[in-house]
Every structure is written in C-alpha cells, then in structure tokens.
C-alpha cells in the first residue's frame with residue numbers, strides 16, 4: 150500500500166455554520182468562567198484541539214503519498230487533476246488573508262498561467278539567468294571575503310543567495326542604492342516572517358474565531374504585511390519612475406509590463422506585486438540557501454568526499470579567477486554531491502495538492518471511500534520518497550557516488566518526467582520553475598567555495614550537527630553551519646585560517 154490515509158470526514162456547509170454557532174456560544178460561556186485571556190485560550194484549545202498549521206485542509210480527507218510510483222502517476226501522468234494547492238498551505242495566503250495571490254498560492258487559472266509564464270520564460274530561463282553572471286561573481290567575491298574574515302558560515306551563505314535574488318528582482322541600480330545594511334535588514338525581516346508563520350496558520354484554519362482568540366498575534370500578521378508593503382512598494386515606485394525604453398531585465402520590471410490577457414488584460418495590482426516579490430525573494434533564497442548549507446555541512450562531515458570533489462574542481466578549473474558556468478558542466482562529481490544533498494536533505498519537505506473528482510481518485514489508487522466531493526489534500530512526502538529503500542541503497546547515508554555512472558541515481562531526472570525517484574523540486578505542471586537556476590547557483594558556490602577553502606569541523610566541542618528543523622515551508626539546519634575554514638592560497642589572496 151503506497152499511501153496512508155488519515156480521515157477527517159467532510160462536513161456539509163449547514164453543519165459547519167452550526168458548528169460555528171456552537172463554538173461562538175461555547176466561547177461566550179467559557180469566557181464567563183475564565184479569569185484571563187490565557188485561561189480562555191487554554192480552555193478553548195482543549196475543546197478545539199491544537200490550532201497550528203499542518204498544511205492540511207480544515208475539511209475533507211488528508212492523503213499522504215510516500216510511494217514514488219503513485220506520486221509519478223498522480224503528478225505527472227494525471228497532472229491535470231493535480232493543479233491546485235490547498236488554501237492556507239502557502240505563506241502569502243496567510244499574510245494577505247487569501248486576497249493577493251502569488252504563483253505558489255494562485256489557483257490554477259489565468260492569473261497563475263500568466264505569472265508563471267512570466268517568471269519561467271522571462272526571468273528564470275537559463276538565457277536570462279546568464280545576464281546575472283557579473284552579479285554572481287561579485288557576490289562570490291564578497292562571500293569569500295566575509296568568510297575569510299570570520300563571518301558565520303550559515304548566515305553568510307544565506308546573505309549571498311539573497312543578494313543575487315534581490316538584484317534579479319529589483320535590478321542592480323536599486324539594490325546598490327539600498328546598501329548592504331538595508332539589504333540585510335530586508336533579508337532578516339523575510340526570515341522573521343518565515344519563522345513566525347507556523348503560529349499564523351490558525352487564522353486560515355479558524356479565520357473568525359482565531360482573530361478573537363489571538364488579537365495580538367493577528368495584529369502581528371497585519372503589521373508584517375504592512376511592513377512588506379512599506380519595504381517593497383517604494384522600490385517598485387523607483388523602478389516605475391526610472392522606466393525607460395531600455396532592456397527590461399529585473400523581475401519587477403517584467404511584472405509591471407505583465408498583463409493578464411485572459412482576465413481583460415488587467416495589470417498586476419500592488420497587493421499582488423508585494424506577494425510576488427516576497428515569494429521570489431523568500432522561496433528563491435530559503436530553499437537554495439538551505440540546500441547550500443546542507444551541502445557544505447555534509448562536506449565538512451566527510452573530508453574524504455570533500456577531497457575527492459576538490460580534485461575534480463582543481464582539474465577542470467583554470468589556474469586563476471572564479472569557476473564559471475561553462476566549467477561546471479565538466480564536473481560530474483560536483484553535480485553528484487549537490488544531487489545527493491537534495492535527495493538526503495530536500496529543503497522543501499512536502500508537496501501539497503488539493504484534489505477533487507474521479508481522475509484524482511484513479512491516480513491515487515485504492516482509496517476506501519474515494520475522494521470526497523468537497524475535495525482532499527494530498528501530501529507528497531518528498532523526504533520519504535527520496536529515502537525509499539527500494540530505489541536507493543543505504544538511503545540515509547550521504548553517498549554522492551550513487552549519481553555517478555553505474556550508480557542507481559545515474560542520469561537522475563529532476564523534472565520527474567520519465568521517472569520519479571526523488572522530487573526535491575516537486576513534479577508536474579506546478580513543479581518549481583526555479584530549478585535550473587537553483588542547480589546552477591548551488592554548483593557554482595559549492596565548486597568555488599571548495600576551491601577557495603578547506604572546510605573542517607570548527608572544533609571538537611563544536612562539531613557540525615545535521616539535525617533538521619522543520620519550519621513552516623522549509624527544512625533547515627537546526628544549528629546553523631559553523632566550520633573552520635582554511636584558505637588554500639590558490640588565488641592571489643594570502644593564506645588565512647579562520648573559524649566561522
């Protein structure tokens with residue numbers, strides 16, 4: 150049996166309203182007997198159960214898929230029945246109370262098609278990504294300098310990825326005027342939102358009652374959204390006022406030009422702009438930076454693999470300067486290391502869909518009661534699928550060799566079109582549009598950082614800890630990476646030994 154079903158039977162609307170009435174009455178009665186708000190909250194929590202976001206719909210069944218054949222059949226073969234995500238499973242849905250969609254949260258339809266096409270073909274397409282070659286090299290230089298001077302490794306890797314995405318999003322001129330301090334503040338703010346999100350899920354699951362129960366938390370949601378608007382919209386205004394007839398190279402410029410043709414040719418409104426920008430910076434940074442941190446952490450843990458990788462890197466790279474995109478394609482072991490990291494530590498641990506109808510039921514196989522009319526949430530467990538013992542030998546071990554010729558992962562298909570053995574970027578029509586750029590950035594940074602430094606454990610009492618922390622959307626390292634970096638002295642910069 151490839152999937153496991155947890156039942157939460159659907160309720161008709163009249164019963165739902167009745168429940169709400171009962172709940173309101175309970176709230177009133179309980180409030181009479183409670184001395185404080187804390188008393189009131191704990192009384193109600195006992196009655197309602199835990200009110201945290203679990204990525205499942207309030208109504209309908211939740212179906213978990215751990216079988217890769219079922220995942221392939223559903224997401225790829227029957228992709229037309231797996232096009233929507235459940236509402237409330239996406240950060241922007243929570244922050245905008247389901248009003249301003251981005252690509253991730255948009256229901257399948259004209260808005261999703263237009264915004265997805267814009268980002269996939271216009272911004273993240275390999276031919277456009279090469280426009281930021283210079284940015285990437287500059288950011289790498291800053292990163293090497295900051296690591297060399299002892300800045301914490303995990304934090305520095307995150308900021309490097311954020312800097313590239315910010316420049317792609319707003320354009321070089323706007324970001325350089327912002328300056329590093331403001332950029333770092335924007336990145337921190339974005340992170341704070343992600344860390345706070347799990348406690349906000351309650352407003353999607355119980356929108357009416359939760360606002361009464363958690364007024365200060367609700368005010369925090371409103372304040373965070375306002376802060377997003379206040380930090381992004383002035384930048385959009387600057388870009389608007391500077392618009393000339395030149396090349397439209399930034400994401401914001403492409404959004405300002407975008408028209409939703411199937412929706413009367415309307416432009417993207419300000420609320421949607423804020424959600425789309427926040428998604429680009431947030432989804433793009435957290436996932437890539439987490440994968441980079443996991444990869445470097447595994448290389449610290451396994452000096453033998455790090456040495457093997459460095460031999461390949463040194464053999465291909467030219468004597469001086471940074472390793473460029475063209476050279477990366479001649480480094481199969483580098484790609485194997487990155488793929489193994491994505492298999493073993495997928496930054497996005499699950500992929501969700503909201504499904505209805507017979508086609509979905511057929512794709513999912515034997516469901517005792519089929520898919521209920523109100524629909525069901527399907528949760529594809531990315532981590533478990535990548536650790537399936539039937540597809541991978543020693544699945545919990547970090548073994549890049551499995552992606553080399555003769556290994557079970559040779560020729561791994563990241564789009565999952567032919568076969569699904571791992572799905573770090575999802576699968577089907579809503580798979581990640583940023584996957585080729587993410588792969589490029591991961592390989593670029595890993596190769597250059599391994600060439601520049603030897604990465605060692607920071608100390609006997611400060612070893613790298615691979616424990617996972619499950620956030621709302623991303624799986625990150627519970628303890629950010631710290632390592633002892635020894636400069637190799639292959640470039641013009643003098644040898645240097647630092648713990649970061």
Ligand code: HEM
Pocket residue numbers: 252253254265273314428429430432433434436437440495496497499500501572573574575576577578579580581582583584586587
């Ligand atoms: C290592 C890096 C990354 C990983 C592991 C990753 C993973 C994922 C996953 C698992 C999904 C859900 C796919 C599905 O539901 O089938 C997704 C969706 C998405 N990702 Fe990524 N992602 C990464 C990088 C990026 C980057 C760099 C961007 C853009 C700058 C990006 C933008 C998006 C968007 C917009 C979606 C929503 C697609 C849709 O609903 O049509 N991601 N990503």
